[in-house]
Amino acid sequence: MSSEPLVDIRTNQPVSVDLTGSFREAVLFIQDDNPLTNVGLSSGSAYNLRVEPLERRGGVPSELFNSRVHGDPETPIIEANLGDTVVIRGLVAATNDVHTLHLDGHWFRTETFSATSPPTNNVHIGISERYDLTIAAAGGPQNMPGDYLYYSGRSFKLEEGSWGILRVNGPDAGISLQNLPGRENLMEPAASVCPADSPSREFAVSAVETSLDMLGGETGKIYVLDHQKNAITSGVAEPEPLVLSVNVGDCVTVKLTNGTLAGPVSFHADMLAYDPADSMGKTSDLTKRRALTKPSLWVSPESTRSTLTRRLARPWH
Amino acid sequence: MALGSADRFQPSALVGVGMDQDRTFEARRIRAIENNSLTFEEPLKFDHDRGEIVSTEFVWYRWFPDVQFGTAYFHDHVAGLTSWRHGLFGALIAEPPMLPITTQRPARSCPANLWWTSGPISPFP
Numbered sequence: 214m215s216s217e218p219l220v221d222i223r224t225n226q227p228v229s230v231d232l233t234g235s236f237r238e239a240v241l242f243i244q245d246d247n248p249l250t251n252v253g254l255s256s257g258s259a260y261n262l263r264v265e266p267l268e269r270r271g272g273v274p275s276e277l278f279n280s281r282v283h284g285d286p287e288t289p290i291i292e293a294n295l296g297d298t299v300v301i302r303g304l305v306a307a308t309n310d311v312h313t314l315h316l317d318g319h320w321f322r323t324e325t326f327s328a329t330s331p332p333t334n335n336v337h338i339g340i341s342e343r344y345d346l347t348i349a350a351a352g353g354p355q356n357m358p359g360d361y362l363y364y365s366g367r368s369f370k371l372e373e374g375s376w377g378i379l380r381v382n383g384p385d386a387g388i389s390l391q392n393l394p395g396r397e398n399l400m401e402p403a404a405s406v407c408p409a410d411s412p413s414r415e416f417a418v419s420a421v422e423t424s425l426d427m428l429g430g431e432t433g434k435i436y437v438l439d440h441q442k443n444a445i446t447s448g449v450a451e452p453e454p455l456v457l458s459v460n461v462g463d464c465v466t467v468k469l470t471n472g473t474l475a476g477p478v479s480f481h482a483d484m485l486a487y488d489p490a491d492s493m494g495k496t497s498d499l500t501k502r503r504a505l506t507k508p509s510l511w512v513s514p515e516s517t518r519s520t521l522t523r524r525l526a527r528p529w530h
Numbered sequence: 531m532a533l534g535s536a537d538r539f540q541p542s543a544l545v546g547v548g549m550d551q552d553r554t555f556e557a558r559r560i561r562a563i564e565n566n567s568l569t570f571e572e573p574l575k576f577d578h579d580r581g582e583i584v585s586t587e588f589v590w591y592r593w594f595p596d597v598q599f600g601t602a603y604f605h606d607h608v609a610g611l612t613s614w615r616h617g618l619f620g621a622l623i624a625e626p627p628m629l630p631i632t633t634q635r636p637a638r639s640c641p642a643n644l645w646w647t648s649g650p651i652s653p654f655p
Contacts, residue, residue, distance in 0.1 A: 308615070
C-alpha cells in the first residue's frame with residue numbers, strides 16, 4: 214500500500230456518529246519551527262511541509278486568496294464533489310506551539326463519535342495531538358460549490374502561509390474526481406443561500422475608526438450600526454463590540470459601508486451559511502466609501518449561539 | 531545474492547535488501563551463507579542493482595489496530611526537536627473496515643490499494 218495524504222476511502226461502515234460510508238480524506242500535518250517564513254517572534258509554521266506566505270502573493274489584500282489572480286497555493290488542495298463526506302485528519306507534528314485549525318463554510322464535531330459534541334468550525338490542537346474532523350457534506354449547509362479556506366486561527370501563522378483550500382466541485386466544474394460509491398449522480402447546488410420561506414433580517418453596518426482603550430487610546434477599527442456611527446466616532450458613546458442577534462432560520466443581510474480613512478474592509482462570519490462566491494468576505498474589495506449589500510447569511514440549524522465576525526481582507530492587521 | 535563481503539551476516543538473520551531504496555526495499559531471512567553469497571528463505575521480489583546496500587540496520591514495527599482510533603502520530607524519538615522540523619514524522623490511520631477495492635485519485639495523487647483481510651499478512655514470525 215502506498216502512502217498519500219489525500220486519498221478516497223471506500224467503506225460501508227460508520228466514520229463518525231453522524232456519517233456512514235465512503236469519504237475524501239486529507240491528512241494535515243500542522244508544523245511550527247519553520248524559520249524560512251516565520252513572522253516576527255513566531256517560530257514559523259507549515260502544512261505538510263508546505264507554505265504559501267501572503268507577503269509573497271502581493272497585490273491587493275482583497276485578492277490574496279484568489280486562485281484566479283495568484284494561482285493555487287502550494288499547500289494541499291483538498292478536493293471533493295458537492296455533497297461528499299470529507300474527513301480532515303489534523304495532527305500537530307511540531308514541538309513549540311499550540312495551534313488551531315479553522316475551516317470556512319462547514320462544520321464538524323470536535324469529538325467525532327460523540328453526539329453531544331457541538332458543531333464548530335475551529336479546533337484547538339496541542340503538540341502531538343490529533344483530531345479527525347468529519348464534514349458531513351462538502352459545500353456546507355448552504356450546499357454551494359466553491360473554494361473554501363482552511364487556515365490557522367493564529368493570524369501570524371496564516372500570514373506565514375498556513376492556509377489552503379477545500380475545493381468543492383459542482384456538476385459543471387469539469388473536474389474528473391472519481392465518484393464515491395453512492396454518489397454517482399452529482400448534486401445540484403442550491404439556487405440561493407436562504408430558503409425561500411426564511412424570515413429576513415437586515416442590518417446597516419459601518420466599519421469606522423475610533424480611539425480604543427484596549428489600544429491605550431490609539432486609533433482602532435470597529436464595526437458599528439450606521440445609526441450609532443456619529444455618536445461613537447465623536448466620543449459621545451463608548452465603543453463596544455458589535456453584537457447582532459438573530460434567530461435560527463433567519464436570512465440575514467448586512468449592508469457594509471467602509472467608513473475608515475484608508476484600507477479595505479470586509480465582513481466574514483463564521484458558522485453561518487453563505488455563498489462562497491460573494492459573501493465569504495475575503496474577495497470583496499470595499500476600498501471606497503460605498504455600501505456593499507451583497508452579503509446574505511443564513512442561520513442554519515448547526516450555527517452556534519454566537520458567531521465571530523471579522524475583517525479578512527487583510528487578516529493580520 | 532552475491533555481496534562484496536558477507537562477514538557481518540549469519541544464517542537466520544533478517545536483512546534489508548536495498549536499504550537506500552524505497553519502493554524496492556525488501557527484507558528476507560538468511561537460510562545459508564556460502565563464500566560471499568546469501569541464500570534467502572524466500573526469493574526476492576524485485577531486481578536490485580549492483581551497489582545497493584544490504585544491512586541488518588533497520589527496525590521492523592508491527593502494530594494491530596483493534597479499534598477505529600483514527601489518526602496516530604509516529605515520529606522520531608531520538609532528536610525530535612530538530613528532526614521533526616525536517617519532516618521525520620508521519621501518520622498511521624486506522625480507517626473504518628474497508629471494502630477490498632482499489633481507489634484512485636487523478637492528477638496529484640498516486641493510486642492507493644486498500645485491503646482488509648483476516649488472513650496472514652506476513653510470512654515472518
